[in-house]
Amino acid sequence: MSRMTRWGRxxxxxxxxxxxxxxxxxxxxxxxxxxxxxxxxxxxxPPTTFSTxxxxxxxEAPLSGANATLEPHQTAWxxxxxxxxxxxxxxxxxxxxxVVNFGAVDQIAHVAINGAERAHHVGGYLPFSVQVHADDLxxxxxxxxFDIEVRVRDYTDTSHHSRGKQKSKRGxxxxxxxxxxxxxxxxxxxxxxxxxxxxxxxxINAGTLTVTPHVAGAVTDGAxxxxxxxxxxxxxxxxxxxxxxxxxxxxxxPLTLTIPDPQLWSPESPTLYDVELELPGSETVRSYTALxxxxxxxxxxxxxxxxxxxxxxxxxxxxxxGYWPDGLYTAPxxxxxxxxxxxxxxxxxxxxxxxxxxxxxxFYHHCDRLGLIVWQDMINGGGGSYxxxxxxxxxxxxxxxxxxxxxxxxxxxxxxxxxxxxxxxxLAEMISHLKQVPSIGVWVPFNEGWGQFDSVRIxxxxxxxxxxxxxxxxxxxxxxxxxxxxxxxxYFKAFRMPRNDGTGRALVVSEYGGYLYEVPxxxxxxxxxxxxxxxxxxxLLADFTSLHRDQMVPAVPKGLSAxxxxxxxxxxxxxxxxxxxxxxxxxxxxQSVAAVLAEVLDEFAESTRPLRGD
Numbered sequence: 001m002s003r004m005t006r007w008g009r010x011x012x013x014x015x016x017x018x019x020x021x022x023x024x025x026x027x028x029x030x031x032x033x034x035x036x037x038x039x040x041x042x043x044x045x046p047p048t049t050f051s052t053x054x055x056x057x058x059x060e061a062p063l064s065g066a067n068a069t070l071e072p073h074q075t076a077w078x079x080x081x082x083x084x085x086x087x088x089x090x091x092x093x094x095x096x097x098x099v100v101n102f103g104a105v106d107q108i109a110h111v112a113i114n115g116a117e118r119a120h121h122v123g124g125y126l127p128f129s130v131q132v133h134a135d136d137l138x139x140x141x142x143x144x145x146f147d148i149e150v151r152v153r154d155y156t157d158t159s160h161h162s163r164g165k166q167k168s169k170r171g172x173x174x175x176x177x178x179x180x181x182x183x184x185x186x187x188x189x190x191x192x193x194x195x196x197x198x199x200x201x202x203x204i205n206a207g208t209l210t211v212t213p214h215v216a217g218a219v220t221d222g223a224x225x226x227x228x229x230x231x232x233x234x235x236x237x238x239x240x241x242x243x244x245x246x247x248x249x250x251x252x253x254p255l256t257l258t259i260p261d262p263q264l265w266s267p268e269s270p271t272l273y274d275v276e277l278e279l280p281g282s283e284t285v286r287s288y289t290a291l292x293x294x295x296x297x298x299x300x301x302x303x304x305x306x307x308x309x310x311x312x313x314x315x316x317x318x319x320x321x322g323y324w325p326d327g328l329y330t331a332p333x334x335x336x337x338x339x340x341x342x343x344x345x346x347x348x349x350x351x352x353x354x355x356x357x358x359x360x361x362x363f364y365h366h367c368d369r370l371g372l373i374v375w376q377d378m379i380n381g382g383g384g385s386y387x388x389x390x391x392x393x394x395x396x397x398x399x400x401x402x403x404x405x406x407x408x409x410x411x412x413x414x415x416x417x418x419x420x421x422x423x424x425x426x427l428a429e430m431i432s433h434l435k436q437v438p439s440i441g442v443w444v445p446f447n448e449g450w451g452q453f454d455s456v457r458i459x460x461x462x463x464x465x466x467x468x469x470x471x472x473x474x475x476x477x478x479x480x481x482x483x484x485x486x487x488x489x490x491y492f493k494a495f496r497m498p499r500n501d502g503t504g505r506a507l508v509v510s511e512y513g514g515y516l517y518e519v520p521x522x523x524x525x526x527x528x529x530x531x532x533x534x535x536x537x538x539x540l541l542a543d544f545t546s547l548h549r550d551q552m553v554p555a556v557p558k559g560l561s562a563x564x565x566x567x568x569x570x571x572x573x574x575x576x577x578x579x580x581x582x583x584x585x586x587x588x589x590x591q592s593v594a595a596v597l598a599e600v601l602d603e604f605a606e607s608t609r610p611l612r613g614d
Contacts, residue, residue, distance in 0.1 A: 003062045005582050007333040008326035011063060013054045019334050021103055021184040023365035024436060025198070026286040031088050033100070033185040037080045041068055044075050053078070055185060056103070058178035061328040070179040072158045078150040078181060081140070089144045091189035098132035099190055100148065103183025103360055106329075107161050110151040123162060123426045124154070125358040125379050126433055132187070154179035160419025162379035162426055164356045165321060172529045175321070175572055178328040183360050191282040193217040193231055198277060200289040200436055201254075201468070204309055207262040209291065211235050213277050215251035234278040239263065244273070264309050265290035265438055267350035270371030272438070290368065290438035294470050296484040296506050300610035304506040306470065306561050308373075308441075314604040315373060315441075315562035316597050317351030318344050318578065319511060322359055323571045325581050334362055336583070340568055341366050343579060343586065348594030353510065353564045356380055356447060358430060367439040375442040375472065375510075375564070376434060378427050382451025383413035391449045394477035395491055401478055404454045414453040423451070424461065431465045443469055444510075448476035448489065459483045475510045485510075485562075491531040495551045497558045508562035513547065514576040515540055519585045522570070530576040531566070541588045548596050556600060557607040563600065
């Protein structure tokens with residue numbers, strides 16, 4: 001059957017993902033560099049001939065047109081001559097410099113400008129940038145131009161590097177490996193002094209928003225504070241186009257603004273405040289944020305619960321792998337992202353667990369504006385293979401083992417000290433990269449023991465990096481009894497509330513369900529996988545209903561505080577999605593699913609209601 005989604009069939013190879021890729025930090029002067037690049041794969045030596053590839057789709061993805069697989073011993077080569085758009089060239093003439101931004105390149109990238117290497121980046125899921133100097137530009141027949149070359153190695157699951165759900169030999173819960181450039185490439189023209197980042201913090205009780213802008217580069221004339229020598233940044237906060245607060249602050253310093261009649265963000269009311277950051281004489285950046293808080297505390301009856309804006313809130317979520325049949329890691333269009341998320345909202349979910357993947361920033365933007373809390377997983381890595389008794393056996397016979405000894409490192413495929421250090425580095429980078437996303441409510445460092453290590457210490461690190469979010473330190477099993485949640489995965493058997501472990505954590509089922517229903521005519525050419533097989537859509541809905549009504553609803557008064565159903569879509573042979581892999585079939589009517597989930601939410605509202613007189 002065709003591997004193309006309807007968005008893939010409509011793709012224009014010369015106008016690929018044209019949207020500005022960083023909606024929470026927008027500059028008007030940019031140029032998207034997606035589209036056709038020269039491409040080759042060799043055993044390491046520079047290529048003598050090139051074919052072509054459509055960036056940012058990996059060579060393994062049908063939409064790339066490359067029809068190639070990058071093996072662990074090979075090198076992928078990308079090259080392109082970049083001709084500056086007229087508007088960008090005009091800004092360069094006015095003294096601005098060029099920065100080329102890469103959303104993500106899997107796994108190890110070397111970038112050269114006009115043959116001179118300018119960047120070396122390790123980690124297949126996080127962004128990086130490359131400076132283009134004024135003397136790198138030359139006059140070409142079509143305008144100002146320069147050459148860019150990207151050299152990539154990807155070890156997939158043969159090394160300690162972060163790899164996610166990719167596996168050299170796919171099957172079951174492990175999917176087709178992908179490599180190379182898989183997120184948008186774009187350039188921007190930056191003034192000598194420019195806003196480099198912004199941090200937000202809010203106090204919903206005081207009704208305040210604290211904005212801390214950061215500036216890089218030399219301070220331009222008229223933009224300096226004589227007392228401090230720092231650049232001054234003007235901050236304007238608006239709601240629905242109306243200014244609600246403003247002020248001026250030295251770069252790197254916090255500005256606390258009182259927000260009149262503060263409107264709090266929630267899945268039911270995803271209010272976003274627009275923020276404008278102006279560095280006078282240099283540039284203006286458009287951003288946004290939200291007023292909300294996440295927490296964990298006992299409810300009125302002393303039962304530990306997750307909180308949103310200080311109130312018990314049930315996280316009703318769905319697991320999202322982020323794979324596409326035509327783009328693999330890369331959604332074929334922005335509309336495809338939106339379609340997935342809107343399906344989940346219509347079905348009654350208020351949360352999505354982004355599973356073992358960091359998405360492009362536009363994904364998180366849509367969660368922000370549509371109203372979906374995000375549980376963000378860190379990317380797993382570790383040695384070339386995981387042990388069955390560590391990662392799989394606990395689904396049948398639950399047990400936990402320590403993860404902080406040399407013996408444990410061997411059991412969890414974390415013997416390599418360099419690999420452990422790289423994981424910590426990328427974890428910190430991921431949190432820094434995503435920390436300002438309003439919808440992210442939970443960090444998940446480890447899942448099912450995949451490359452797990454030192455999770456008590458890692459939890460402390462995450463807490464230090466971001467004390468405003470919740471942490472699920474070990475989703476599934478090998479619980480070290482830290483963080484905010486006691487996190488269970490329930491497959492193949494009925495769910496029963498476990499005994500209270502005395503830790504005072506909220507009880508969550510962070511994966512469950514995974515019911516397989518094969519939509520006629522959609523089966524891939526591989527062995528199918530799921531956790532319970534149903535023969536019809538009617539049987540699927542009936543079992544989905546009884547699963548929640550008979551097992552989950554009765555557990556809510558006893559402390560169940562969150563659910564994450566597996567999963568959004570089928571992926572390759574894993575046919576347990578709520579929608580088919582091509583997104584052509586919704587397996588259960590959204591209103592029927594929403595009605596079932598409403599029973600859980602109603603029970604939670606009743607169970608957490610304060611007693612009369614409290």
